[in-house]
Amino acid sequence: MPPKSDPELTALRKELEELYKNLQEEQKKYQDGTLQELCESVGPAPKVRLTTRKLMKGHLNKVNSVHYSGDSRHCVTGSLDGKLIIWDTYTGNKMQIIPLRSAWVMSVAYSNSGNLVACGGMDNMCTVYDLNNKDANGVAKMVRELAGYDGFLSSCRFLNDKTIITGSGDMKICKWDLETGRKISDFIAHNGDVVSISLSPDGNSFITGSVDKTCRLWDVREEKPKQTFFGHDADVNSVCFHPSGYAFATGSEDKSARMFDIRSDQQIAVYKPPSQNSGFTSCGLSLSGRILFCGSDDNNIHMWDSLKNQHNGKN
Structure with a gap:
């Protein structure tokens, strides 16, 4: 019987x-208005056509997470085949393959310097590898195993080569000192699982998304949120800072994507596809912030002109 x-x-x-x-x-x-209303005089963005530039093959199972290094060329992918692969996306070549102790990867991170990668998932641990140091088998050396979570690791991001922040299914955000392997801070961030983290362009703050339907803005030096943003009706699966640093986009299980403005402390746009069949699992913005991309459960990438709120097609 279900509990009372x-x-x-x-x-x-x-x-x-x-x-x-x-x-x-x-x-x-x-x-005083929505983003669409205030941008009526702005010309529409050209139609976007996504084409495959490089098809990078190597994983034998589902790829759960991808993250680029600071050079926008090299990326790390984490897969349920129990491997991390470092790629040169210009050539499509594999640079390194790192076998993992646990195949249940949910999140990967690449440091801005390109020196370190991290991963974690259902093993309730964040594992950090140094790409410049290799063991006897020629594999990147594991330098830290950051344990102590009461839930799965859902997200991780390097602040620099000495510090990493993690979000997990125990509703917490943790900040770690990579030189000592010790927690700098450990605090409850949401009323549900922390699902996604996005760093601001200047690296001084970050946004979190959660299954509690909210997003929160944090200063990297503090343990209390600066702002909490409401609007979604279901889990916020993905958050992405706007290149300006003054706004961020979200993708949610409620079949919508949204834009929130930090300065006005509220939602300024709602983006919905022509046929609302499934929720959004990921989101990203173009370098200018003009085009919003969202990955969906319907196996498509949906695109919008973020200023005009016009659906720009899907691939």
């Missing part, structure tokens, strides 16, 4: 929903 609901917990959840609703209503009072 706790009346006190039900009442608290109802109170929390009411608080969320009141906050959204207060935000709307100060909204």
Whole structure:
């Protein structure tokens, strides 16, 4: 039999929903327009056609995560085949293959310098490898195993070669000192699993997305959120900072993508495909921020003109 609901917990959840609703209503009072309304005079972006530049083959199972280094050329991919592969995306060549102790990879990260990669997932651990140092078998040497999570590792990002932040299924954000392998900070970030992390262009702050339907803005030096953003009706699967650093995009299970403005502290655009068949699992912005890309459960990449809020096709 299903467990009986706790009346006190039900009442608290109802109170929390009411608080969320009141906050959204207060935000709307100060909204003088949407991004689409304010950009009416802007010309439409040209149609985007995605073409395959390089098809990089090597993994034998589902690829769960991809992340680029700071040179925008090399990337790391993590797969359920139990391998990390470092790629030169200009040539399509494999630079290194790193066998993992656990195949259940959910997130990978490449340091901006290109010296380190990290991964983690259902093993409840973040493992860091030094690409410049190799063991006797010629494989990148593992330099740190960061343990101590009560849930799966969902996301990780290097702040620099000495510090990494991680998000996990225990609702926490952790910051680690890679030289000592010790936690610098460890705090509850959301009311549900932390699913995604995106660093700001200047590296001084980051955005988190969660199954609690919210996004939060953090200063890398603090353990309390600077802002909380509401709007989604389901899990926020992906967050991506705008290149300007003043906004960020999201992709959600509620079959929508959205744009939030940090300075006005609220949502400024909602992006929906012509046929809303499935949720969005990932999102990204072009270098200018003009085109929003979202990966969907319908096996397509959907695109929008982010200023005009026009669906720009799918691939």
